[in-house]
Amino acid sequence: MTWNRKHLLDIESLSPEEIITVLDTARAFKAVGERAIKKVPALRGKTVVNLFVEPSTRTRISFELSEQRLSADIINFTAEASSLKKGETLRDTARNLEALNTDFIVIRHSASGAPHFLAREINSSVINAGDGAHEHPTQALLDMFTIRERKGQISGLNVTILGDILYSRVARSDIWALTKLGAHVTLCGPSTLVPREFEQMGCRVTYDVEEAIREADIINLLRIQHERQRKTMFPSLGEYSSLFGLNKARLGRTKPEVLIMHPGPINRGVEIDSQVADCGRSVILEQVTNGLAVRMAVLFLLNGGKGPQGVSP
Ligand code: CP
Numbered sequence: 001m002t003w004n005r006k007h008l009l010d011i012e013s014l015s016p017e018e019i020i021t022v023l024d025t026a027r028a029f030k031a032v033g034e035r036a037i038k039k040v041p042a043l044r045g046k047t048v049v050n051l052f053v054e055p056s057t058r059t060r061i062s063f064e065l066s067e068q069r070l071s072a073d074i075i076n077f078t079a080e081a082s083s084l085k086k087g088e089t090l091r092d093t094a095r096n097l098e099a100l101n102t103d104f105i106v107i108r109h110s111a112s113g114a115p116h117f118l119a120r121e122i123n124s125s126v127i128n129a130g131d132g133a134h135e136h137p138t139q140a141l142l143d144m145f146t147i148r149e150r151k152g153q154i155s156g157l158n159v160t161i162l163g164d165i166l167y168s169r170v171a172r173s174d175i176w177a178l179t180k181l182g183a184h185v186t187l188c189g190p191s192t193l194v195p196r197e198f199e200q201m202g203c204r205v206t207y208d209v210e211e212a213i214r215e216a217d218i219i220n221l222l223r224i225q226h227e228r229q230r231k232t233m234f235p236s237l238g239e240y241s242s243l244f245g246l247n248k249a250r251l252g253r254t255k256p257e258v259l260i261m262h263p264g265p266i267n268r269g270v271e272i273d274s275q276v277a278d279c280g281r282s283v284i285l286e287q288v289t290n291g292l293a294v295r296m297a298v299l300f301l302l303n304g305g306k307g308p309q310g311v312s313p
Pocket of ligand 1: 136
């Protein structure tokens with residue numbers, strides 16, 4: 001299929017075919033990343049601004065490296081050293097950046113909807129790198145890429161997302177992507193962080209962690225998003241860990257071929273024990289590796305790339 005989008009704002013509005021186009025294109029870029037010369041000229045002459053107004057390690061570095069690999073000119077905007085600190089609005093900041101003839105703005109922001117707002121206000125292509133508790137589309141795409149690469153397909157798999165669902169943008173984007181691609185999604189965690197309203201997105205909700213992990217092909221762990229919680233949602237981290245954390249004993253009660261995923265940053269000893277994070281079934285660092293190819297694919301397609309067949313062999 002052809003890709004006609006100017007922006008990547010969410011997974012909710014993507015069709016299954018569009019998601020598959022990104023994944024197929026990312027597979028071609030992963031092969032490029034395994035060559036001696038990893039750089040291609042696809043974005044030569046184009047300018048990308050990385051507008052990160054909220055902290056990030058993986059997403060920011062992954063976007064920056066993917067832009068370098070595509071030969072783009074890059075501006076890394078540092079919120080702490082910017083005139084946002086003097087009261088300049090996001091709209092004015094973006095319009096000033098665009099006055100420098102930018103082509104792409106990659107934005108991470110604590111406000112849900114900030115990328116959608118920018119897409120209405122400016123002419124550049126906008127890519128959502130995580131907006132509040134709303135969506136994190138490139139994380140979901142790299143998660144789908146990793147599952148597909150390891151399991152061959154996504155349709156029919158049992159995927160359990162375990163942890164703080166309520167405040168997680170990764171959970172929302174993953175739920176959209178997984179259900180569109182035919183997976184069976186189970187959500188589990190404390191009832192205060194996994195409201196039954198999520199069933200309306202086509203998921204199953206359970207508060208029984210043993211039942212949630214027993215038949216799972218994939219267990220995707222989420223950290224507690226303290227930065228977005230305005231009140232205490234459970235008694236203590238120790239209690240959370242003993243009731244919902246994935247430890248070696250619990251891992252022993254899962255399918256032998258289960259994959260353990262986590263978008264990072266991980267909180268060892270809370271939602272995941274070190275023995276699980278670093279075990280052979282963990283694909284947490286593979287997710288990071290795959291993020292590079294996925295973000296190259298997204299930039300390539302938004303720039304008018306024609307899918308995997310357009311990636312130089
Ligand atoms: N997965 C993820 O978004 O990590 P960062 O916050 O480090 O970018």
